[in-house]
Amino acid sequence: MNDEMNQLIDLQKIDTELAGFDREISEQEQEIDKRRQSIDEKKEAIAHCQDRIKELQEKKRAIEIENEDAGARIKDRQNKMMQVQTSREHQALLKEIEENKRIVKESEEQLLATLEAMEQTENEARELENLLSAEEKLLDEETVTVSKKIKKIQNRRKTVAKKRDSLAADLKAPLLKRYNMLLTKRDGLAVVKTVDGVCQGCYMSMPPQQYNEVRKGDKLQICPTCQRLLYYQEEEEE
DSSP, X not given: OOHHHHHHHHHHHHHHHHHHHHHHHHHHHHHHHHHHHHHHHHHHHHHHHHHHHXXXXXXXXXXXXXXXXXXXXXXHHHHHHTTOOSHHHHHHHHHHHHHHHHHHHHHHHHHHHHHXXXXXXXXXXXXXXXXXXXXXXXXXXXXXXXXXXXXXXXXXXXXXXXXXXXXXXXXXXXXXXXXXXXXXXXXXXXXXXXEXXXXXXXXXXXXXXXXXXXXXXXXXXXXXXXXXXXXXXXXXXX
């Protein structure tokens, strides 16, 4: 295998390692983002509960007013019963009294249901607030821990990145440019093995003659399907 291909293989190993560091950092950041998202969702749920409580309070007040008004009408009609002189007027007042009694009864039932809904919503809000407080405390702790982890990963990455810069500097500019282009376009995999005439990047077969050339390793070979740089390596050499 020629020296350039050996350098490219080493460069690919380093870039794969660097990509691993980047994934580790991203995973750590995602955990913090999930915690923040959960906190935001609870804050939104608490705000919704608070809005609901205000609505129920307004509804409660409206029901109480309706109940008081109906009660006042009942007393008023009962007082008028002593003054009426005809049976027709008497029946009309009785009908109004019964109607207002119905309103009082229904408003009392509505008031009870509203109070129960308020209590349930207030309990839900308190539970969410307790969970929110606990999650905010965990977020503070996890943020410190994750920051330390990321810093360690970044330090390890810097060391490997220096090796990468040193190795890349030894490659010819056109070859390095091609390698970097493939690295970007082929999901971080520019240099791949061939096994039994199959590219391990796209898993497509190549012409037998080209496979023989790859095995010789005299010059750089390119996969006819994915354009990745190819190399051959005996199993015992790995």
